[in-house]
Amino acid sequence: xxxxxxxxxxxxxxxxxxxxxxxxxxxxxxxxxxxxxxxxxxxxxxxxxxxxxxxxxxxxxxxxxxxxxxxxxxxxxxxxxxxxxxxxxxxxxxxxxxxxxxxxxxxxxxxxxxxxxxxxxxxxxxxxxxxxxxxxxxxxxxxxxxxxxxxxxxxxxxxxxxxxxxxxxxxxxxxxxxxxxxxxxxxxxxxxxxxxxxxxxxxxxxxxxxx
Amino acid sequence: xxxxxxxxxxxxxxxxxxxxxxxxxxxxxxxxxxxxxxxxxxxxxxxxxxxxxxxxxxxxxxxxxxxxxxxxxxxxxxxxxxxxxxxxxxxxxxxxxxxxxxxxxxxxxxxxxxxxxxxxxxxxxxxxxxxxxxxxxxxxxxxxxxxxxxxxxxxxxxxxxxxxxxxxxxxxxxxxxxxxxxxxxxxxxxxxxxxxxxxxxxxxxxxxxxx
Amino acid sequence: xxxxxxxxxxxxxxxxxxxxxxxxxxxxxxxxxxxxxxxxxxxxxxxxxxxxxxxxxxxxxxxxxxxxxxxxxxxxxxxxxxxxxxxxxxxxxxxxxxxxxxxxxxxxxxxxxxxxxxxxxxxxxxxxxxxxxxxxxxxxxxxxxxxxxxxxxxxxxxxxxxxxxxxxxxxxxxxxxxxxxxxxxxxxxxxxxxxxxxxxxxxxxxxxxxx
Amino acid sequence: xxxxxxxxxxxxxxxxxxxxxxxxxxxxxxxxxxxxxxxxxxxxxxxxxxxxxxxxxxxxxxxxxxxxxxxxxxxxxxxxxxxxxxxxxxxxxxxxxxxxxxxxxxxxxxxxxxxxxxxxxxxxxxxxxxxxxxxxxxxxxxxxxxxxxxxxxxxxxxxxxxxxxxxxxxxxxxxxxxxxxxxxxxxxxxxxxxxxxxxxxxxxxxxxxxx
DNA sequence: TATGAATGAGATTTCATTCAT
DNA sequence: AATGAATGAAATCTCATTCAT
Numbered sequence: 001x002x003x004x005x006x007x008x009x010x011x012x013x014x015x016x017x018x019x020x021x022x023x024x025x026x027x028x029x030x031x032x033x034x035x036x037x038x039x040x041x042x043x044x045x046x047x048x049x050x051x052x053x054x055x056x057x058x059x060x061x062x063x064x065x066x067x068x069x070x071x072x073x074x075x076x077x078x079x080x081x082x083x084x085x086x087x088x089x090x091x092x093x094x095x096x097x098x099x100x101x102x103x104x105x106x107x108x109x110x111x112x113x114x115x116x117x118x119x120x121x122x123x124x125x126x127x128x129x130x131x132x133x134x135x136x137x138x139x140x141x142x143x144x145x146x147x148x149x150x151x152x153x154x155x156x157x158x159x160x161x162x163x164x165x166x167x168x169x170x171x172x173x174x175x176x177x178x179x180x181x182x183x184x185x186x187x188x189x190x191x192x193x194x195x196x197x198x199x200x201x202x203x204x205x206x207x208x209x210x211x
Numbered sequence: 212x213x214x215x216x217x218x219x220x221x222x223x224x225x226x227x228x229x230x231x232x233x234x235x236x237x238x239x240x241x242x243x244x245x246x247x248x249x250x251x252x253x254x255x256x257x258x259x260x261x262x263x264x265x266x267x268x269x270x271x272x273x274x275x276x277x278x279x280x281x282x283x284x285x286x287x288x289x290x291x292x293x294x295x296x297x298x299x300x301x302x303x304x305x306x307x308x309x310x311x312x313x314x315x316x317x318x319x320x321x322x323x324x325x326x327x328x329x330x331x332x333x334x335x336x337x338x339x340x341x342x343x344x345x346x347x348x349x350x351x352x353x354x355x356x357x358x359x360x361x362x363x364x365x366x367x368x369x370x371x372x373x374x375x376x377x378x379x380x381x382x383x384x385x386x387x388x389x390x391x392x393x394x395x396x397x398x399x400x401x402x403x404x405x406x407x408x409x410x411x412x413x414x415x416x417x418x419x420x421x422x
Numbered sequence: 423x424x425x426x427x428x429x430x431x432x433x434x435x436x437x438x439x440x441x442x443x444x445x446x447x448x449x450x451x452x453x454x455x456x457x458x459x460x461x462x463x464x465x466x467x468x469x470x471x472x473x474x475x476x477x478x479x480x481x482x483x484x485x486x487x488x489x490x491x492x493x494x495x496x497x498x499x500x501x502x503x504x505x506x507x508x509x510x511x512x513x514x515x516x517x518x519x520x521x522x523x524x525x526x527x528x529x530x531x532x533x534x535x536x537x538x539x540x541x542x543x544x545x546x547x548x549x550x551x552x553x554x555x556x557x558x559x560x561x562x563x564x565x566x567x568x569x570x571x572x573x574x575x576x577x578x579x580x581x582x583x584x585x586x587x588x589x590x591x592x593x594x595x596x597x598x599x600x601x602x603x604x605x606x607x608x609x610x611x612x613x614x615x616x617x618x619x620x621x622x623x624x625x626x627x628x629x630x631x632x633x
Numbered sequence: 634x635x636x637x638x639x640x641x642x643x644x645x646x647x648x649x650x651x652x653x654x655x656x657x658x659x660x661x662x663x664x665x666x667x668x669x670x671x672x673x674x675x676x677x678x679x680x681x682x683x684x685x686x687x688x689x690x691x692x693x694x695x696x697x698x699x700x701x702x703x704x705x706x707x708x709x710x711x712x713x714x715x716x717x718x719x720x721x722x723x724x725x726x727x728x729x730x731x732x733x734x735x736x737x738x739x740x741x742x743x744x745x746x747x748x749x750x751x752x753x754x755x756x757x758x759x760x761x762x763x764x765x766x767x768x769x770x771x772x773x774x775x776x777x778x779x780x781x782x783x784x785x786x787x788x789x790x791x792x793x794x795x796x797x798x799x800x801x802x803x804x805x806x807x808x809x810x811x812x813x814x815x816x817x818x819x820x821x822x823x824x825x826x827x828x829x830x831x832x833x834x835x836x837x838x839x840x841x842x843x844x
Numbered sequence: 845t846a847t848g849a850a851t852g853a854g855a856t857t858t859c860a861t862t863c864a865t
Numbered sequence: 866a867a868t869g870a871a872t873g874a875a876a877t878c879t880c881a882t883t884c885a886t
Contacts, residue, residue: 646871
């Protein structure tokens with residue numbers, strides 16, 4: 001019992017640190033994030049971060065890994081029981097849209113990582129990404145075998161899906177600012193799951209279908 | 212005569228600073244960039260940067276404005292003489308692909324800006340972006356009037372075009388690393404102008420056409 | 423029985439802590455030593471050190487006292503039954519050489535202490551040193567009374583004996599490194615008991631004899 | 634003129650930093666020294682140390698090198714014009730005694746370095762030490778050729794000379810404290826050049842002479 | 845008796861910025 | 866127009882120590 005209680009606390013501390021790290025790294029990027037602020041938001045002493053996780057870069061890697069591996073897992077689970085390749089693609093899109101809606105830090109985190117060419121991605125994360133691409137490869141191959149899909153580069157597909165969803169999501173503030181400052185008439189809706197995901201789904205299915 | 216020579220040198224100094232700034236900000240982001248490194252890459256003393264341009268933020272804004280305003284200008288010029296909305300869209304896509312191919316720092320710079328919600332975008336840059344969206348709005352409206360396009364949110368279109376091109380471009384190192392580390396079989400081609408831009412063009416035209 | 427067993431274990435824990443402390447303080451000095459590392463080498467939790475011994479300074483003092491008092495005791499015992507002043511000096515030299523050979527941490531520990539002027543030496547240690555000097559004083563006085571020794575400052579004698587033995591001992595790595603890096607041709611033997619102690623003995627007896 | 638003035642200031646800054654570093658490292662050892670205190674004693678901002686010299690370890694190495702290379706140089710110069718091997722040895726002893734008297738930080742610095750086995754000595758310093766040992770090797774070889782000296786290990790000779798002088802010097806506070814605390818009757822004189830160096834000279838010449 | 849977790853205080857190092865020249 | 870030197874402020878990281886269990 002004692003150990004359970006202790007482990008519970010430890011677990012809690014570590015995950016509140018990771019949560020805070022996700023937030024701050026997403027908002028400011030690696031270089032702009034301050035360990036001090038992460039500690040403050042996690043409600044722990046700065047040294048506690050070093051005790052539980054390690055230096056700033058380890059913290060960053062843990063945060064990213066956390067997010068990406070969960071995303072991959074959800075996608076994998078979601079597609080296990082689906083029938084047609086089309087349905088599987090749809091599930092992937094909707095799953096990712098939901099993840100991004102529910103966790104507002106996924107988008108910026110992944111985007112920044114992409115922007116720096118994944119130069120600092122730890123192997124674990126890279127392998128998660130490869131896992132997702134692997135999923136897509138399986139789906140497109142099955143689609144081609146069944147005569148439903150044209151030939152498509154799974155990496156391009158990955159970028160299309162993940163990229164567009166993330167970009168839509170993270171561009172929300174920009175869209176709002178455009179409206180306010182410039183009077184532009186654009187959608188200022190934040191949610192990507194729902195109509196936006198539907199558009200993207202149609203777009204993607206259009207893109208891969210045999211014509 | 213003296214003054215002209217001096218101005219010439221001044222001009223040179225300033226633009227080598229801006230070039231270095233683009234590079235470093237693109238690679239590291241605002242927070243990760245070091246004024247020291249920008250000075251080193253520009254081949255000038257750090258104080259010279261302050262003399263010519265100002266503080267770090269001004270330098271960042273100058274670098275980004277530089278890039279975005281040129282992009283907008285090229286798009287505008289390219290579409291002025293084109294006929295159909297379809298052709299105009301195609302020009303925009305190809306222009307941007309070319310810009311991104313020729314200036315490898317545009318992608319990361321813009322991506323990071325988007326990732327932080329454009330929180331720090333100076334008004335000048337915002338208005339350039341609005342200008343581009345305005346271009347797209349004009350094109351889609353014309354397309355609808357002519358019964359060629361379905362209704363489409365110009366901001367979504369902007370994201371589709373700009374986002375996919377940039378994402379493809381910046382993901383080159385990641386794709387390469389995937390290949391090396393994980394044996395994935397993906398396209399490791401860097402250039403986006405050409406076949407990739409063609410794919411994106413088809414995709415976009417598919418997306419906007421009336422079905 | 424239980425208590426004895428417990429005491430036995432306690433004893434063990436405490437002495438493994440002291441052993442580790444000697445090691446680390448000898449290698450790194452007081453300022454360079456880390457309580458963390460001492461705990462690791464002792465195979466106990468850091469807090470256990472505080473429970474058994476106290477803070478870093480107490481630990482340091484315990485470690486040094488441990489070493490010096492044992493040295494003094496051995497010297498005293500060794501000279502109690504010897505006859506001539508010369509023999510007593512010889513015993514002191516050989517005893518110290520043996521102590522230093524058997525406990526490689528004595529040298530560095532004492533050397534560092536001397537280097538900082540004994541500023542932090544606890545009274546107990548100082549009194550042990552005084553005891554050793556007292557031994558030497560007794561021997562030189564007896565030697566003078568018997569017309570065998572010239573007048574010699576016992577502190578200088580102490581430094582000669584202790585200093586040279588320690589210096590020879592601790593310079594072993596430096597000698598080795600000189601050989602490897604610079605091709606110097608020097609003795610790289612570690613042991614000081616034996617021929618080296620013999621040389622020092624001759625030197626010291628030469629130094630104190632009436633000429 | 635401008636440049637000279639500037640260089641003068643730079644030179645001054647750097648050497649006041651090195652002077653302060655010698656002091657503090659000598660008093661506290663590497664681990665116990667604080668960069669803050671070195672900056673304070675040098676009368677400069679902490680960052681200035683990093684600007685001119687680098688991190689703490691570089692600073693330490695610069696300080697040691699500074700001291701040891703000067704010592705070597707003085708010994709070399711002093712023995713160039715002396716005649717007999719005996720005279721040369723005497724010069725070396727007196728030179729070193731003088732150096733140690735005039736620069737109170739040499740002793741502790743070198744002693745601590747020896748205590749940690751020279752583990753962190755930069756090559757430059759090691760080569761200075763080798764130079765000194767080389768000097769001694771030359772002298773003893775000449776002495777043997779002339780039938781004046783017995784065979785003696787130059788490294789042992791180095792330790793005898795350097796070690797005893799340093800030990801006498803740095804033990805001054807300990808001696809004083811012994812007197813005060815324990816009523817011991819020992820020499821509390823600080824200077825090593827003079828009578829003490831004379832004793833050491835006699836001792837050393839005794840040690841190397843053919844008997 | 846022993847420990848994992850946590851932390852306050854302080855250490856080293858970095859960096860944007862200024863200034864005299 | 867340009868720079869080397871210098872720095873204040875703040876960043877990252879460390880570490881001796883304590884506490885609840």
